[in-house]
Amino acid sequence: MASNDSENSGASSHTWSFRRMGGFDQVLLQSGADLTSLDQLDQKLWGALSCPTTGLEIDNKTLAIIDTDADGRIRAPELIEATRWAGSMLKDPDDLLNGAEQLPLAAINDATAEGKQLLASARQVLVNLNKGDAGAISVDDTSDATKIFAETRFNGDGVIIPSSADDEATQKVIEDIAACLGSKEDRSGKPGIDQATVDQFFQEAEAYANWWRVAEQDAANILPYGEQTPDAAASFAAVKDKIDDYFIRCRLAGFDARAAESLNPSQAEYGELSQRKISSSDEELAAFPLARIEAGKPLPLDDRVNPAWAQAMADFKAKVVTPVLGAKDSLDRAEWAALSARFTAYQAWLEGKAGSLVEPLGRARVREILDGGFKPTIDALIQQDLALEAEASAIASVDKLVRYHRDLYTLARNFVCFHDFYKPGAKAIFQTGTLYLDGRSCDLCLHVQDPAKHAALANLGRTYIAYCECRRAGGAEKMQIAAAITDGDADNLMVGRNGVFYDRKGRDWDATIVNIVEHPISIRQAFWAPYKKVARMIGEQIEKMATAREKAVDASAAAQVAGVAGAAEAPKPAPPAAPPTAPFDIGKFAGIFAAIGLAVGAIGTAIASVVTGFMGLQWWKMPLALAGLVLIISGPSMIIAYLKLRSRNLAPLLDANGWAVNARALINLPFGHTLTGVAKLPPGAQRSLQDPFAEKTSPWKLLLLAVLVLAALLICWRQGYLSRWWAQCTTPQQVVMQPPPPAPAPPSQPAPAKPAEPAPAAPAAPAK
Numbered sequence: 001m002a003s004n005d006s007e008n009s010g011a012s013s014h015t016w017s018f019r020r021m022g023g024f025d026q027v028l029l030q031s032g033a034d035l036t037s038l039d040q041l042d043q044k045l046w047g048a049l050s051c052p053t054t055g056l057e058i059d060n061k062t063l064a065i066i067d068t069d070a071d072g073r074i075r076a077p078e079l080i081e082a083t084r085w086a087g088s089m090l091k092d093p094d095d096l097l098n099g100a101e102q103l104p105l106a107a108i109n110d111a112t113a114e115g116k117q118l119l120a121s122a123r124q125v126l127v128n129l130n131k132g133d134a135g136a137i138s139v140d141d142t143s144d145a146t147k148i149f150a151e152t153r154f155n156g157d158g159v160i161i162p163s164s165a166d167d168e169a170t171q172k173v174i175e176d177i178a179a180c181l182g183s184k185e186d187r188s189g190k191p192g193i194d195q196a197t198v199d200q201f202f203q204e205a206e207a208y209a210n211w212w213r214v215a216e217q218d219a220a221n222i223l224p225y226g227e228q229t230p231d232a233a234a235s236f237a238a239v240k241d242k243i244d245d246y247f248i249r250c251r252l253a254g255f256d257a258r259a260a261e262s263l264n265p266s267q268a269e270y271g272e273l274s275q276r277k278i279s280s281s282d283e284e285l286a287a288f289p290l291a292r293i294e295a296g297k298p299l300p301l302d303d304r305v306n307p308a309w310a311q312a313m314a315d316f317k318a319k320v321v322t323p324v325l326g327a328k329d330s331l332d333r334a335e336w337a338a339l340s341a342r343f344t345a346y347q348a349w350l351e352g353k354a355g356s357l358v359e360p361l362g363r364a365r366v367r368e369i370l371d372g373g374f375k376p377t378i379d380a381l382i383q384q385d386l387a388l389e390a391e392a393s394a395i396a397s398v399d400k401l402v403r404y405h406r407d408l409y410t411l412a413r414n415f416v417c418f419h420d421f422y423k424p425g426a427k428a429i430f431q432t433g434t435l436y437l438d439g440r441s442c443d444l445c446l447h448v449q450d451p452a453k454h455a456a457l458a459n460l461g462r463t464y465i466a467y468c469e470c471r472r473a474g475g476a477e478k479m480q481i482a483a484a485i486t487d488g489d490a491d492n493l494m495v496g497r498n499g500v501f502y503d504r505k506g507r508d509w510d511a512t513i514v515n516i517v518e519h520p521i522s523i524r525q526a527f528w529a530p531y532k533k534v535a536r537m538i539g540e541q542i543e544k545m546a547t548a549r550e551k552a553v554d555a556s557a558a559a560q561v562a563g564v565a566g567a568a569e570a571p572k573p574a575p576p577a578a579p580p581t582a583p584f585d586i587g588k589f590a591g592i593f594a595a596i597g598l599a600v601g602a603i604g605t606a607i608a609s610v611v612t613g614f615m616g617l618q619w620w621k622m623p624l625a626l627a628g629l630v631l632i633i634s635g636p637s638m639i640i641a642y643l644k645l646r647s648r649n650l651a652p653l654l655d656a657n658g659w660a661v662n663a664r665a666l667i668n669l670p671f672g673h674t675l676t677g678v679a680k681l682p683p684g685a686q687r688s689l690q691d692p693f694a695e696k697t698s699p700w701k702l703l704l705l706a707v708l709v710l711a712a713l714l715i716c717w718r719q720g721y722l723s724r725w726w727a728q729c730t731t732p733q734q735v736v737m738q739p740p741p742p743a744p745a746p747p748s749q750p751a752p753a754k755p756a757e758p759a760p761a762a763p764a765a766p767a768k
Contacts, residue, residue: 014040022650023666026417032093035083035412043076047417047665050075052658055447056429057504058410061143062403066411073658079415086404089115096409102136103405118401121394128152139406142399146189149392154385156392159184161192164381173374176365177201180358187392195382201358202375205366208355212363221345225323233343233350235319238312239290240340246290246299247333254295263293280307298330418665421650424674427504430654435468435483435511437499438492439679442466444484444667445501446657451480451515454656458482458517461652462644463667465517466493470501470509481511484653486672489525490518491532519648520641523669527634645669 014037017028027045029035043049050073053063066074066082087093091109105122109115125141126134128148142148149155153164162171174193181201183191193201215222225232253260265288278285286308291300301317303310320339321328331339353359358366413419414429421428427443435442448454451467458465464485471478481501485493493516501511646668651661667675681687717723 016041018045021422022418022663022671023668024663026419026422026663029409029412029416029419030097032087032090032096035096035409036087036093038076038083038412038416039080041416044662046076046415046662048415048654048659049662050660051415051430051654055432055449055657057427057432058407058429059139059403062407063411065400065403074411074415079412082404082408083412086401086408088112089118089401090405096405099406099409101406102138103402104136106135108401114397117390117394118397121391122398124391125395125398137398137402139399139402142395142402145187145395148395149186149188152188154388155187156385156388156390157187158382158386158389159186159192159194160378160381160385161186161188161190163190164192164385165377169372170374170377170381173369173372174378176361176369177378180204180360193378195379198375198378198382202370204355204357205370206355208358208366209363209370211352211354215349218345222349223346224342225319228319228323229346232319232323233346235312235315236339236343239309239316242290242309242312243299243331243336246293247336249289249293250295250297250333253293257295260293260295264289280310282308298332299336300330302329418650418663421665422671430657430659431504432481433501433503435466435481435499435501437466437468437483437497437511437513438488440485440488441677442483442485442675443677444486444653444675446482446484446653448480448482448657451482454482455515455517457656458653461650462519462648463517463653464490464519464521465653466513467515467517468499468501468511469514470511472507472509477509479509480514482653484667485521485676486648486667487522487676488678489528490521520644523638523641523645525641527638530633530637645672648672 014033016034017030018025019028020026025045026047027034027041053067053072053074054060056063063074064070066078068078068081083096086096089109090096090107092107095107103122105119108119108122110119122137123132125148126132126137129141131141154160160174162174165171165174177193177197178191181193181197181204184194184197186192219226223229249263253263269284269288273282273284285306288306288308290309290313291297291305299305301313301321305313317328321331324339324342325331325335355366361369410420410429414421418428420426421431430446431443432445432447435445448467455465455467466483466485468481468483469478470481493513495513495516497513499511499513501509503509646666648667650665650667651663654661
């Protein structure tokens, strides 16, 4: 047991328990009291101080409720407030540790006013869902407000729908109000109206009725055509500008006779018009005058008008001219002026229109609604709905408590500490699924938005990471993940490699590696890394040499073919004089062969010295020498890998995703083996080593190896290496006394004479 002092609240009155996991002390949340006392836990001991509200394997709506400031992040104070409120709403805060889908109604603390209201709302929700006899409520019951209020007339939101009224007449008025001013969505998801909409509608209706009352009181001037005045005014407005244009042209022609021809369409314009198909809606035709321009000519109202204006003029004649002037075939300028004056008062009245929002209902329907006394009735319905506001609003609190009852402990286990991450068989909320790739399964997979940005910080975690693009449903659904590979090797991991990703819901995604952050994966990989690098380097050099040689051969062949083709096509010139042949430089070639001999001799000497030194060792020292050689080659790589593997850290991976990790959460070697599973045969599996497609073995390889070994042994025997090695192996170590050097010969004895060398023979004379 351990106690902790909080810098923010003084000495803690709660006793905490800690356990060493992942290289740091993690608090154990073992009771509801632990959760409700998080405000007394020093935040320096928290595993994290903030986390994002998206990309986690927990209900996003629950996280959004906890995120009270709606900034997309959950911080320690918000989690503390959530646990405090949830604990106060339950009779036993230990119920939070169950993480159950359903909240028993009996578990709600009704000793407080808030708890009592919450319990009443929970029961009302069940009644609305026809589950009045149920003793528990779940997230499925509270998450869909539309379903909860689907069959209710009143739900406390101040919005009433047509079915809120009992009589058909009031229902029709509610529909008319929504049609004119727009509807508000009720909690049941149906269109309705609120108090502001009702008030605005009746204000508009009163203004519209008063506006029409002005016209009715001065109908002779404002409505010269009675009820048909609006239609007549529309017909008049459609041709007014064109008729004014006609009479002005005629007056201009009367002013100067020479203008008449210019004011009518020219012959060229008619010619252009005749070259194509003409219709009554032709724009060029409509631009012509309404009728032929002549000085003092009245406006014809028959078939002598421009065809493009024939229909509009016929409408004008029927609705404006005939009711006042009777049947006429033409209209002079004075008559036109009189007709225009009849619409002056109407136009002024029209410009002062009020209540246009209710105009679609018509004057009669507006007056019917105003005279029917519907406003007090509708106001009463809205007040009746608002009376249930407190009860209905508490339904949001019911949904909040049900979600906290299910998810809050899970969040705390992964926020205050990383219990689920280090628990065998469990997965933390930031682990988004499992990636199967290259004969292994990777459980530490994180959802990322920008792989390049994430890799910049995650690289500090000293963990091998494969960033994959995952696609589903033919590429319609896409997401990015970062998979940590903590076991095996990286020989076959490369950009473009494909695998399969299974998310936490069991759905499979096509995964393709798009980026890699390289770090050591295992000690085994580090051991073989130097040898693989050398082998890869040799292979690359051989491939380069072969490629260069192939290019040279191809270039030479192409040049020869081109030369032969050119020689066949060109005429044969006289052969030029042969250039003088350079004399054979035997000194040059002797130097080349000497250099080659020196190189071969140096290599042979080096190999011989190594073999001689190794064969000169005692038998028990030979394994030690081999082990030392291996250690020299692989040791540095293994040491570096071991140091990096010991410092693998989860924090940079989560920080790159928006977390604020507050601890050094290590991923050591044993724990790394649990995060990445390497392919193994199951226990008890039978295995056959007979591969029908295996490469056929040839005895020549073994025979050649045997010949080389025998040749080496023969050389060692002829040089005396084997006899000396055997003597060293079988003879015990003794101190050998060196014999004294032999005494020099007395000077009286002469030294033996050196035989004379024979004189070189004279060269034979050349034969003639």
